[in-house]
Amino acid sequence: xxxxxQTPSNKVTEKGKYVxxxxxxxxGHTALYWYRQSLGQGPEFLIYFQGTGAADDSGLPNDRFxxxxxxxxxxxxxxxxxxxxxxxxxxxASSLIGYGARRYGYTxxxxxxxxxx
Amino acid sequence: GQQLNxxxxxxxxxxxxxxxxNCTSSSxxxxxxxxxxxxxxxxxxxxxxxxxxxxxxxxxxxAQFGTTRKDSFLNISASIPSDVGIYFCAGLLNNNAGNMLTxxxxxxLMVKP
Numbered sequence: 001x002x003x004x005x006q007t008p009s010n011k012v013t014e015k016g017k018y019v020x021x022x023x024x025x026x027x028g029h030t031a032l033y034w035y036r037q038s039l040g041q042g043p044e045f046l047i048y049f050q051g052t053g054a055a056d057d058s059g060l061p062n063d064r065f066x067x068x069x070x071x072x073x074x075x076x077x078x079x080x081x082x083x084x085x086x087x088x089x090x091x092x093a094s095s096l097i098g099y100g101a102r103r104y105g106y107t108x109x110x111x112x113x114x115x116x117x
Numbered sequence: 118g119q120q121l122n123x124x125x126x127x128x129x130x131x132x133x134x135x136x137x138x139n140c141t142s143s144s145x146x147x148x149x150x151x152x153x154x155x156x157x158x159x160x161x162x163x164x165x166x167x168x169x170x171x172x173x174x175x176x177x178x179x180a181q182f183g184t185t186r187k188d189s190f191l192n193i194s195a196s197i198p199s200d201v202g203i204y205f206c207a208g209l210l211n212n213n214a215g216n217m218l219t220x221x222x223x224x225x226l227m228v229k230p
Contacts, residue, residue: 004159033217042121042205042220043160056217091159106218108159 002026004109006092012115013082021077021112025094032075033106034067035091043091049075050097082116089113120144123206123221130196131229138204138224139190146208149182149189150218154203163204164191196228 005024013019025032030051035043045059049069057067064082069075079086093106123140130136140149148167152160164175166182166189173180179192189206206221 035218040223042123042207042222043218044220045217048217059217093159106162108161110158 004092004094004107006090006109006112008112009110010113010115012117015082015084015116017082019079019082019114021079021090021114023075023077023092023094023109025073025075025092026107027073029094029096029107030072031095031097032069033093033095034075034077035093035108037089037091037111039088046077046090079114082114084116087114087116120219121206121208121221123224125224126222127225127227129227129229132196132198134196136193136196136200136226137190138206139188140206140208140221141188142208142219143187144208144210144219145186146210146219147186148209149180150207150209151178151180151189151191152205152207152220154205154223156202160205193226196226198228198230201226201228 007022032049034046036046037043047054047060047067048056052069052072064080067077089111091108091111093108095106121140121142150165151163153163154160163178164173164180169182169186170184171182177194182189203223203225205223207218209218
């Protein structure tokens with residue numbers, strides 16, 4: 001597509017429930033990133049995919065968080081047993097790896113605003 | 118947690134005034150990026166800086182990559198109402214693990230017409 005698409009744009013869930021957040025990157029972008037942005041703060045890195053594999057998942061806060069990218073395109077961020085502290089905007093970004101990524105930075109989606117009540 | 122200190126946290130200025138914001142880090146970065154984020158949207162890249170000392174302009178925006186590689190500033194000249202938003206600096210340390218960005222806490226800019 002023309003840009004990075006994230007769905008849903010808003011998600012309200014009850015504490016303890018399971019949620020899935022979807023990211024559809026720009027066609028041809030091999031690198032995909034998930035970031036989390038809490039209110040009044042800058043985005044914080046969660047996980048980076050190069051193709052189908054998670055090249056760096058050091059930002060995932062705990063084992064309730066998991067992400068997949070089975071075909072190297074669409075990615076799903078999965079959160080189990082949600083807690084109120086998980087409430088944030090989850091941003092996805094994609095980029096061309098290598099030269100493209102360095103010269104032009106990422107392209108971010110509009111994010112999914114997750115509210116855990 | 119975040120490693121970049123961005124200041125000021127917020128600014129309320131009159132239309133037509135110039136704006137300056139900066140970012141400092143305890144770590145060296147190879148690339149500095151400046152983003153703008155509007156409500157309900159993801160950050161949009163404004164300017165990218167690739168080497169120490171580099172000064173780059175994009176219209177009314179000017180940014181510099183500090184010579185120590187630990188800081189950067191962004192200037193906006195002759196501000197207009199559509200400049201309102203949150204500005205983020207981000208540092209990139211290219212390595213084989215990927216191009217992970219570290220963001221500052223943001224500067225919220227408000228412009229009074």
